[in-house]
Amino acid sequence: MSRYSRRRLVNRAMEGIATVAALVAVAVLVIVVVSVTLRGAGALSWDFFTKPQALFGQPGGGIANALIGTILLVALATAIALPVGVLTAIYLTEFAPRRLAVPIQIVIDVLAGLPTIVIGIFVYALLVIGHTQSGLAGAIALAIIMLPLVARATQEVLLLVPSTLREASLALGVRRWRTVLGVILPSSVGGILTGTVLAVARAAGETAPLLFTSSIFANTVQTDITKALPNIPVLIFTYSEQADPALHEQAWAAALVLIAFVLLASLAAKALLARSRRKLNP
Amino acid sequence: MSGSFTMPRVIDVAQARRESGPVQREVVFEVQGLTVNYGRATTAVSDVDLEIYRNLITAVIGPSGCGKSTFIRCLNRMNDLVPGAKIEGRILYHGDDLYASGVDPVEVRRRIGMVFQKANPFPKSIYDNVAWGPRVLGMKKNVDERVENALRSAALWEEVKDRLKKNALSLSGGQQQRLCIARAIAIEPEVLLLDEPASALDPIATSAIEDLMHELKRDYTLVIVTHNMQQAARVADLTAFFSLEVDDHRRTGVLVEYDATDKIFTNPSDKRTEDYVTGRFG
Numbered sequence: 250m251s252r253y254s255r256r257r258l259v260n261r262a263m264e265g266i267a268t269v270a271a272l273v274a275v276a277v278l279v280i281v282v283v284s285v286t287l288r289g290a291g292a293l294s295w296d297f298f299t300k301p302q303a304l305f306g307q308p309g310g311g312i313a314n315a316l317i318g319t320i321l322l323v324a325l326a327t328a329i330a331l332p333v334g335v336l337t338a339i340y341l342t343e344f345a346p347r348r349l350a351v352p353i354q355i356v357i358d359v360l361a362g363l364p365t366i367v368i369g370i371f372v373y374a375l376l377v378i379g380h381t382q383s384g385l386a387g388a389i390a391l392a393i394i395m396l397p398l399v400a401r402a403t404q405e406v407l408l409l410v411p412s413t414l415r416e417a418s419l420a421l422g423v424r425r426w427r428t429v430l431g432v433i434l435p436s437s438v439g440g441i442l443t444g445t446v447l448a449v450a451r452a453a454g455e456t457a458p459l460l461f462t463s464s465i466f467a468n469t470v471q472t473d474i475t476k477a478l479p480n481i482p483v484l485i486f487t488y489s490e491q492a493d494p495a496l497h498e499q500a501w502a503a504a505l506v507l508i509a510f511v512l513l514a515s516l517a518a519k520a521l522l523a524r525s526r527r528k529l530n531p
Numbered sequence: 532m533s534g535s536f537t538m539p540r541v542i543d544v545a546q547a548r549r550e551s552g553p554v555q556r557e558v559v560f561e562v563q564g565l566t567v568n569y570g571r572a573t574t575a576v577s578d579v580d581l582e583i584y585r586n587l588i589t590a591v592i593g594p595s596g597c598g599k600s601t602f603i604r605c606l607n608r609m610n611d612l613v614p615g616a617k618i619e620g621r622i623l624y625h626g627d628d629l630y631a632s633g634v635d636p637v638e639v640r641r642r643i644g645m646v647f648q649k650a651n652p653f654p655k656s657i658y659d660n661v662a663w664g665p666r667v668l669g670m671k672k673n674v675d676e677r678v679e680n681a682l683r684s685a686a687l688w689e690e691v692k693d694r695l696k697k698n699a700l701s702l703s704g705g706q707q708q709r710l711c712i713a714r715a716i717a718i719e720p721e722v723l724l725l726d727e728p729a730s731a732l733d734p735i736a737t738s739a740i741e742d743l744m745h746e747l748k749r750d751y752t753l754v755i756v757t758h759n760m761q762q763a764a765r766v767a768d769l770t771a772f773f774s775l776e777v778d779d780h781r782r783t784g785v786l787v788e789y790d791a792t793d794k795i796f797t798n799p800s801d802k803r804t805e806d807y808v809t810g811r812f813g
Contacts, residue, residue: 347614411651413647413649413651414651414653414654416609416612416647416651417647417651417652417653417711417714418653419609419612419637419640420607420609420640420644420645420647420715421640421641421644421664421667421668421714421715421718422637422638422639422640422641422642422664422668422718423637423664423667423668424637427667431663431667432653432663435654435655436653436654
């Protein structure tokens with residue numbers, strides 16, 4: 250075989266392997282979505298979204314309490330993580346001297362890689378032991394998970410803002426903070442929202458930290474954040490441990506709701522990002 | 532001190548331009564022994580002495596890398612933003628040292644405006660591009676009037692008056708650069724620094740900018756960096772020629788000659804200036 254045709258074959262083989270790998274990744278998502286849909290779709294109904302969990306042993310019931318609890322937990326976590334994350338990113342890209350920016354960057358990257366169960370147990374030790382489980386503790390744990398995601402995403406869009414815009418503003422005799430507020434943030438709002446939406450999607454499905462902080466809850470709607478809030482991930486976890494096949498089906502349906510939310514959030518994030526790109530280069 | 536650039540020569544300029552009688556020009560900038568280093572290895576400009584006079588256009592010309600941009604960026608402390616830039620010598624602005632401790636660079640830039648090589652309008656509407664600076668700086672009265680005046684002074688009003696709410700990035704390159712000039716003069720600076728303002732523009736847009744400079748001269752003191760010698764000859768009253776000295780692989784920008792533009796281009800005193808303006812190098 251000539252060298253030439255051997256190279257061509259190697260090239261083809263590598264291209265084939267890479268294609269297969271990409272297909273496997275797509276297939277995994279398809280299989281998960283299809284199997285969750287098949288098992289859970291039967292339990293989906295109007296009641297499923299509007300009724301709270303049934304009392305033990307009773308038929309029917311829904312996930313309304315867990316849905317509301319998850320929304321509250323994630324909203325609270327976002328309210329904590331978004332300002333802190335965005336301000337951290339602003340500090341790192343606009344203000345920090347290099348010798349401070351590098352170590353802070355490393356800390357944030359480590360935080361992003363921290364196992365969520367570690368965050369859960371940390372918040373448990375800090376806020377739950379000696380008190381009780383609470384929605385607030387759960388939200389703080391989720392906020393710690395969201396913080397590096399929001400900070401990273403914000404940092405990336407802030408770096409996309411051309412430095413010539415910073416120069417233009419500073420050359421007008423405008424303070425740096427007003428430059429950030431008036432020029433840099435408006436140009437990067439879309440990207441920041443994208444990062445936030447992705448972080449929300451991630452936090453909505455986190456289970457480990459909530460097992461420690463917000464898992465012992467009643468089957469009624471609960472909106473008091475000083476008490477444990479019902480939530481979808483823990484509901485899925487507990488239902489799947491039950492013997493009742495009806496509860497298994499409900500667990501699958503709740504999983505389907507989570508997956509649908511994550512998929513929609515990703516699509517929304519993509520659309521937001523495209524919009525903010527258009528704004529910077531129309 | 533810049534003993535060779537004394538008043539009589541400037542009065543020659545005034546007479547050459549057929550202004551009536553000997554005109555005593557007020558000195559705006561007095562640059563004394565200015566040396567700028569970037570890091571330890573690079574000396575961008577070395578030991579520059581010159582004076583810049585009120586309501587005249589001073590051009591800075593020279594080959595690439597001779598430090599002309601560095602020089603002009605020292606005049607409004609934009610070099611403060613470059614990490615590692617170290618400035619020695621003094622720049623007196625109406626007799627006050629711009630680099631004295633206690634001088635706020637933001638206040639300096641507020642009075643000494645700058646227009647950059649690449650037009651850098653904010654991704655906002657045409658109106659907001661001009662109005663933002665005055666608003667942030669507290670000039671909140673008659674903003675509409677201020678915007679109109681600035682756009683008129685930048686010879687852009689007629690072209691944009693019907694679409695002030697449109698995104699500034701939809702303007703042509705030449706219009707964007709005039710918008711940047713309007714933005715700079717909306718805050719009523721005393722001096723306007725132009726760093727190769729027409730280098731990215733076509734000849735028609737360039738000529739519009741040059742006509743504009745002649746108009747602006749009445750109210751402002753202008754300093755323009757250009758690599759286009761014809762441009763300097765067309766617009767400037769005084770011209771400073773910078774060159775590069777290569778010594779032991781160390782490249783240093785130096786001021787070779789500073790004089791009336793006519794003299795620089797027709798009868799320069801230095802051989803290096805003559806070589807440059809006649810196109811023998813650069």
